[in-house]
Amino acid sequence: MKRTFPLWLGLLAFSLLPALAQSPSAPTGKIHGHVTNPVGTNTTAGTVSLSNDDGHTDKYSFPLDANGDYKGEASPGTYMVIFRAPETPKDKMVDSFPSVKILVGQDILQDFDMSRKEYIDKLDPEQKKQLDELKTKNAAAMKANEVIKTLNADIKAAAQDLKDVDSAAAAAAQQLGASASKADLDAKTAEIKTAKYADAETIMLKDTGLRPGESVLWAQLGQAQKGLKKYDEAGASFKKVLDLEAQSKKPNLQAQGAADEGLGEIAARQGKIDDANAAYDAAAKVNPPQAPMYLKNEAVIFFQAAQTNGDAKIITAQVAAAEKAIASSTDPKNPNLALLYYLKGQGLISAPGGVTEDPKTHKLIPPAGSIEAFQTYLELAPTGQFSTDVKGILAGFNTTVDTTYSNKPKKGK
Numbered sequence: 001m002k003r004t005f006p007l008w009l010g011l012l013a014f015s016l017l018p019a020l021a022q023s024p025s026a027p028t029g030k031i032h033g034h035v036t037n038p039v040g041t042n043t044t045a046g047t048v049s050l051s052n053d054d055g056h057t058d059k060y061s062f063p064l065d066a067n068g069d070y071k072g073e074a075s076p077g078t079y080m081v082i083f084r085a086p087e088t089p090k091d092k093m094v095d096s097f098p099s100v101k102i103l104v105g106q107d108i109l110q111d112f113d114m115s116r117k118e119y120i121d122k123l124d125p126e127q128k129k130q131l132d133e134l135k136t137k138n139a140a141a142m143k144a145n146e147v148i149k150t151l152n153a154d155i156k157a158a159a160q161d162l163k164d165v166d167s168a169a170a171a172a173a174q175q176l177g178a179s180a181s182k183a184d185l186d187a188k189t190a191e192i193k194t195a196k197y198a199d200a201e202t203i204m205l206k207d208t209g210l211r212p213g214e215s216v217l218w219a220q221l222g223q224a225q226k227g228l229k230k231y232d233e234a235g236a237s238f239k240k241v242l243d244l245e246a247q248s249k250k251p252n253l254q255a256q257g258a259a260d261e262g263l264g265e266i267a268a269r270q271g272k273i274d275d276a277n278a279a280y281d282a283a284a285k286v287n288p289p290q291a292p293m294y295l296k297n298e299a300v301i302f303f304q305a306a307q308t309n310g311d312a313k314i315i316t317a318q319v320a321a322a323e324k325a326i327a328s329s330t331d332p333k334n335p336n337l338a339l340l341y342y343l344k345g346q347g348l349i350s351a352p353g354g355v356t357e358d359p360k361t362h363k364l365i366p367p368a369g370s371i372e373a374f375q376t377y378l379e380l381a382p383t384g385q386f387s388t389d390v391k392g393i394l395a396g397f398n399t400t401v402d403t404t405y406s407n408k409p410k411k412g413k
Contacts (some may be wrong), residue, residue, distance in 0.1 A: 030107035033102075034073035035064055035083055038123075038131050039138045040115045041066030045086050046094070048112070050079040050102070055093055058082070076104045083112045095119060115377060154203045155262050158220045161200040165227060168192040197227035208237075215244040215255045222262050231266045238262040239316075257287030261294050269300045271309070273317045280321070284328070296324035299343045312352050319347035338381035342390065345373030349393070 031050070048070045049058035059079070062072035072405035082096045092310040095112050102108060113119075123131065164171070171178070177393035180188075204221035230353040241259035245251045264279030280298040284291035292340060302318035305311075326337055349355050349369040356365045374390045381387060 027104045028073040029076050029102040029104050030073050031109040035068045038114045039135050043067050047084055049082045050074050052079050055080055055082050074102045076102050081110050115370040119342050129327045151207055153208050158203045161196040162198045165193050191285050197224045215241045219255045219258045226262055235266050255288040257283045257290055265301050268305050292328050299325050303343050314346050315351045320345055325373035338384055341373045341377040342386045345370045350352040
């Protein structure tokens, strides 16, 4: 089944606007450099200016780029090179270097390293105190960013594990070869799935310990635990997602939808039909763009649960879920709905008392709506996964196959 998790965490970042540079006249020399703030990180906003009257006026100005670098051209001469931040008054400067010579045809390097001892020593006690506080905050932010980078890498790895589960059967077939028996293929498929779920669980258990307040991590953990059939643990993880999102000022609707859907699947597999319906409905309500996917998955999960225990109530729930998912689509003949029409028809004929027998002719009588559902399935997916089964079912009821999906007779015949 398709599930989406757009689950990346955002890094702490800052952005500022550059200033404009003036165009020099020939002949010229060049100057370039890098600006580092007192904390020791790149300064990404402000201007570097060249002045030949001790900073009273600027003859040339060059903006900093996103890396804290600047470059420009100027007429040859001896200048004071000045750095100003965006908020620095024109008659003030943050840092400067006197007597820098610009030579024709040469590119002069002049960096501004405001973390240098000479610069720090000129600060007054209050400025030094503020700088120490800023360094402490910056170190904490950098540490947090490194953790976030690690978490994002882990999320990507866990998401790939969960994605690989869907291709486990193909991987098993490739590993065992064409001569492998169905039993061996099934066993290898289950082995691959278990390994992938377990790997994702290990990663997310570590990460939820590092950042217990991140709902996306709990959502990934719940998916892995659910795949391992650790339903109690998975349920607790999904509920943690919902608790965190209820307190969030910027709720992650996809995380909430995934948690509600996960709780719905757990309830469905445990035969708790009302709880399952409520959870899937909650997922569809909280994240409307993904509602068709949630409701389709609901019908599939009830179908799988019905195959396991054949409970009449679950079969009825399967039909209702399929009908609900079909109704949620704006196009009832969308090819993506083919599976839902099959699940509806299959549920109707599988339910106890669904198929009856005419006492006079002893012919089988299909339940209302089943034939139409199967016909629509064939119309939408004439060569689909269940097309052979559906044609056999229709033949068993002596129902003519609709020509809207079969090859029509050629003209003249």
